[in-house]
Amino acid sequence: xxxxxxxxxxxxxxxxxxxxxxxxxxxxxxxxxxxxxxxxxxxxxxxxxxxxxxxxxxxxxxxxxxxxxxxxxxxxxxxxxxxxxxxxxxxxxxxxxxxxxxxxxxxxxxxxxxxxxxxxxxxxxxxxxxxxxxxxxxxxxxxxxxxxxxxxxxxxxxxxxxxxxxxxxxxxxxxxxxxxxxxxxxxxxxxxxxxxxxxxxxxxxxxxxxxxxxxxxxxxxxxxxxxxxxxxxxxxxxxxxxxxxxxxxxxxxxxxxxxxxxxxxxxxxxxxxxxxxxxxxxxxxxxxxxxxxxxxxxxxxxxxxxxxxxxxxxxxxxxxxxxxxxxxxxxxxxxxxxxxxxxxxxxxxxxxxx
Amino acid sequence: xxxxxxxxxxxxxxxxxxxxxxxxxxxxxxxxxxxxxxxxxxxxxxxxxxxxxxxxxxxxxxxxxxxxxxxxxxxxxxxxxxxxxxxxxxxxxxxxxxxxxxxxxxxxxxxxxxxxxxxxxxxxxxxxxxxxxxxxxxxxxxxxxxxxxxxxxxxxxxxxxxxxxxxxxxxxxxxxxxxxxxxxxxxxxxxxxxxxxxxxxxxxxxxxxxxxxxxxxxxxxxxxxxxxxxxxxxxxxxxxxxxxxxxxx
Numbered sequence: 001x002x003x004x005x006x007x008x009x010x011x012x013x014x015x016x017x018x019x020x021x022x023x024x025x026x027x028x029x030x031x032x033x034x035x036x037x038x039x040x041x042x043x044x045x046x047x048x049x050x051x052x053x054x055x056x057x058x059x060x061x062x063x064x065x066x067x068x069x070x071x072x073x074x075x076x077x078x079x080x081x082x083x084x085x086x087x088x089x090x091x092x093x094x095x096x097x098x099x100x101x102x103x104x105x106x107x108x109x110x111x112x113x114x115x116x117x118x119x120x121x122x123x124x125x126x127x128x129x130x131x132x133x134x135x136x137x138x139x140x141x142x143x144x145x146x147x148x149x150x151x152x153x154x155x156x157x158x159x160x161x162x163x164x165x166x167x168x169x170x171x172x173x174x175x176x177x178x179x180x181x182x183x184x185x186x187x188x189x190x191x192x193x194x195x196x197x198x199x200x201x202x203x204x205x206x207x208x209x210x211x212x213x214x215x216x217x218x219x220x221x222x223x224x225x226x227x228x229x230x231x232x233x234x235x236x237x238x239x240x241x242x243x244x245x246x247x248x249x250x251x252x253x254x255x256x257x258x259x260x261x262x263x264x265x266x267x268x269x270x271x272x273x274x275x276x277x278x279x280x281x282x283x284x285x286x287x288x289x290x291x292x293x294x295x296x297x298x299x300x301x302x303x304x305x306x307x308x309x310x311x312x313x314x315x316x317x318x319x320x321x322x323x324x325x326x327x328x329x330x331x332x333x334x335x336x337x338x339x340x341x342x343x344x345x346x347x348x349x350x351x352x353x354x
Numbered sequence: 355x356x357x358x359x360x361x362x363x364x365x366x367x368x369x370x371x372x373x374x375x376x377x378x379x380x381x382x383x384x385x386x387x388x389x390x391x392x393x394x395x396x397x398x399x400x401x402x403x404x405x406x407x408x409x410x411x412x413x414x415x416x417x418x419x420x421x422x423x424x425x426x427x428x429x430x431x432x433x434x435x436x437x438x439x440x441x442x443x444x445x446x447x448x449x450x451x452x453x454x455x456x457x458x459x460x461x462x463x464x465x466x467x468x469x470x471x472x473x474x475x476x477x478x479x480x481x482x483x484x485x486x487x488x489x490x491x492x493x494x495x496x497x498x499x500x501x502x503x504x505x506x507x508x509x510x511x512x513x514x515x516x517x518x519x520x521x522x523x524x525x526x527x528x529x530x531x532x533x534x535x536x537x538x539x540x541x542x543x544x545x546x547x548x549x550x551x552x553x554x555x556x557x558x559x560x561x562x563x564x565x566x567x568x569x570x571x572x573x574x575x576x577x578x579x580x581x582x583x584x585x586x587x588x589x590x591x592x593x594x595x596x597x598x599x600x601x602x603x
Contacts, residue, residue: 027436028432028435028436030432054435054436056431056432056435056465058428058461059457059458059460059461060457062425062428062457062458063425063428063431063457063458063461064428066421066422066425066428066429066432066458067428067429067431067432067435068432069421069422069425069428069429069432070419070428070429070430070431070432070433070434070435070436071432071433071435071436072432073399073419073429073432073433074432074433074436074437076436078432078436092422092425093422093425096420096421096422100419100420203399203417203418203419203433204399204417204437204440205396205397205398205399205416205417205440206395206396206415206416206417207396207397211411211414211415211416211417211418212417213411213417213418213419213420214418214419214420215411215419215420216420217408217409217420219409
């Protein structure tokens, strides 16, 4: 029995997300089995029960996201998790969450696609994650951890951001981050003071107040347009305030690698290998994929000679890098379907373009 | 015209958008009346469907949430699990509940979710202009069955949701009524009250199916429509209490 974890503990990224969610006050979880996130649903089944909080193994991904919708309607912090094919199914609900301005946390532990694909690590859901994913003009905040520790930290942050902006937040991990076991220290909680936000819009019985309505339907002429304008302003605010990234030896880098998630771990090693060969390499690692940390990238890339984006996909994040640095030549190295560009391959690629 | 002063506290004083002879207005009123009679307006959350009743919240004066098409019982599950003291109900049409949402319906019922579900059966998709629903009667003409629903053409048979769900252990109460005459409206009103009371007493999933006229889509007058319910629909969907287990969960 894990009553309270307050010290450093060895766990998988999936489990770290689960524990972080519980610690962040997640009051409802619904999920559906799919590899490689099964450790998370199992963890939540046990932990929520221990805390006497609702856990539902839903009949489908559709049902799970709509149960989370119901919990969000209640003003309760809620989470669901899945992997790529299941996340496709959840898009309907995510669009409704955005349309109804409801906070929720959705975890995608990405596997390779398209279709059923396979259960190896991939980063092929970048477009889906960062462009809204479902129908309509909306965006979800996307946080991509590169370790079990960071998986816990961004999950904690995800709940705060969801409440603050009344918007769904996606934790976009890949199979490696989800399943790799590492020491996780949950003392980060003490460092940040969580925002307590009153949810006066929640449905909890119209007692001593007018009745509340949760809706995304606006039939009257012009009203939906006004609402979308409100979403646009929210998007601008998030873009201004929530860009997150980290760097490694980027200050004097002439050769910059851009990578996120588990691929950034490999790029990290490539930076050291290149430095050993007297090539001034550095790493830029986006943590928020939407909003894309374009301001950070612009400042880091000022003095670089060559830029390389490395992904476990056929080239998705590279488009945001190109949008952030117009006019720059940005090289790309990527594999999809379970292929993972190695540190040696990154080094070889750099030598070729150098 | 003099206003009916007995309009319930759970109803808003607004104009209706429903067609002449539509059953939704009556059923909205019955649900509101039951909530007032039970004194639960301030502890109730309703879920509006996708269909003609999508803006049910414009008529009801208590907390109401939208749900995606067919997902009302999943949304209701989330609300009820988080707030078990509230009375949570869904109000869904035949396309919403029996077609696109059949998985959510079946599994919410099978989990024995302590919820109340009002299932409005008008044997067609009303809002989208009258396509075949799972409950469309054999031979009934719709825009997608222009020669009438024909099982030999692959259209299938009318889906009997109430009978189907009554076989599940988690289901406490199932009844089918119709709003086709004053007596039958009164009967529906009783079923609605039982279905709410069951939830308040934690007796598991309750379903009330209500046969409801749709004159516009049926291409009938309001009077012809209620006659069609009584002559044709009830043959396929017999009225009465189908299950009243009142199980203790």
